[in-house]
Amino acid sequence: MNTSPPSDRKRTLVYIPIIHTAADMGTLAPSIRGKKLSMLGRQGLARNAAMVEKMWQEIEGVASRLPVAPGTVRIYQDGLPICRHEQEIVSELAGSGSRNHRLLLELQSRGARVMGTESPELLVEEYQLAKASLASGVTAADDSRQRQLRDTVLEKRDRFIADRINVTLGDGETGILFLGMLHSLAQFLDSDIRVTYPLGLPRVK
Numbered sequence: 001m002n003t004s005p006p007s008d009r010k011r012t013l014v015y016i017p018i019i020h021t022a023a024d025m026g027t028l029a030p031s032i033r034g035k036k037l038s039m040l041g042r043q044g045l046a047r048n049a050a051m052v053e054k055m056w057q058e059i060e061g062v063a064s065r066l067p068v069a070p071g072t073v074r075i076y077q078d079g080l081p082i083c084r085h086e087q088e089i090v091s092e093l094a095g096s097g098s099r100n101h102r103l104l105l106e107l108q109s110r111g112a113r114v115m116g117t118e119s120p121e122l123l124v125e126e127y128q129l130a131k132a133s134l135a136s137g138v139t140a141a142d143d144s145r146q147r148q149l150r151d152t153v154l155e156k157r158d159r160f161i162a163d164r165i166n167v168t169l170g171d172g173e174t175g176i177l178f179l180g181m182l183h184s185l186a187q188f189l190d191s192d193i194r195v196t197y198p199l200g201l202p203r204v205k
Contacts (some may be wrong), residue, residue: 009113009171017181017202062198070111076177083114119160162188
């Protein structure tokens with residue numbers, strides 16, 4: 001019989017909002033940089049880069065202080081599909097300069113387990129939508145149909161990620177979720193999962 005106090009078996013999710021960097025964007029990175037340059041100008045782009053740098057320093061500081069008891073911590077990552085090659089994807093992106101994926105490897109070295117997190121089909125759908133938007137020169141913010149399509153796919157992804165956490169995060173375990181700032185999935189999580197926000201709440205869409 002399990003005599004542990006009920007509080008010892010609760011599930012916890014550490015929710016860390018992130019900003020994607022060029023190293024995370026793959027083949028879309030040049031187009032995204034060009035779009036930012038046309039919108040912000042060189043000075044604005046430099047200010048944006050400084051803001052992203054500051055935020056990643058904060059994320060890295062928080063992650064370095066997270067307690068990781070081997071075998072009890074799972075990492076869930078924005079954009080990491082459920083497949084047979086999660087480790088290769090993380091290692092490749094870390095090697096190409098992704099600070100996000102370097103953090104995953106660092107946490108993994110301390111005993112955390114990296115989980116495939118997303119639906120491959122939904123990731124492909126969003127990629128095609130972003131690619132078409134960049135090619136047309138019309139951003140989701142400028143076009144109501146593009147915005148509606150983006151928000152629909154984003155909600156589908158949020159529901160899928162939440163369900164993945166609900167199913168795989170075990171009693172007494174802690175999950176660490178690295179998720180883009182436009183996401184909002186807390187409302188789809190099981191009620192017994194306690195969510196903490198060491199960097200504050202994600203931005204409201």
